[in-house]
Amino acid sequence: MIDGIPYAISPAPVLKHQVIANSLGGEFHLQLKSCAHCRASQFVDYRMAEDTILQPDVVVYCGKTKQAYLDIAPKLVAEILSPATALKDRHTKYSLYEQAGVQYYLIINPDKETVEEFELVKGIYKLVAGGHDFQHLFEIDSKCKAAIDFAQIW
Secondary structure, X not given: OEOOEOOOOOOOOOHHHHHHHHHHHHHHHHHOOOOOOEEEEEOOOEEEEOOEEEOOOEEEEEOOOOXXXXXXXXXXXXXXXXXXXXXXXXHHHHHHHHHHOOOEEEEEEOOOOEEEEEEEEOOEEEEXXXXXXXXXXXXXXXXXXXXXXXXXXX
């Protein structure tokens, strides 16, 4: 639901989408195992406001949530494009995550097998990395880091 408008229920993502989400979520999970307060999760409800609930493909968040859903801004969100969601992921969700202060936003194209990595700099997303098989060290917070090799998610 975005701005109180419910979006139609979509069929389950295609197999490649699921494989990428599982692989990326697993990479973050392994990297954050020693971090006591940061976690990676997939397909969780992120309630940004009373009238806006999103379901990112992968999130990394730090701290405790008081609800059955994510009620704090994640540190990282990854969205895997599909024909039905690409426009919403690149525009609507991009703006919402930017406004919410999500530090990293990853847009993953499963057909081209590419990742675009955006980082929040002074409140605006900047494209900082991209490609098929690059590596990046995400500084989730002062104590937690995740070195991700994107060649491993395909």
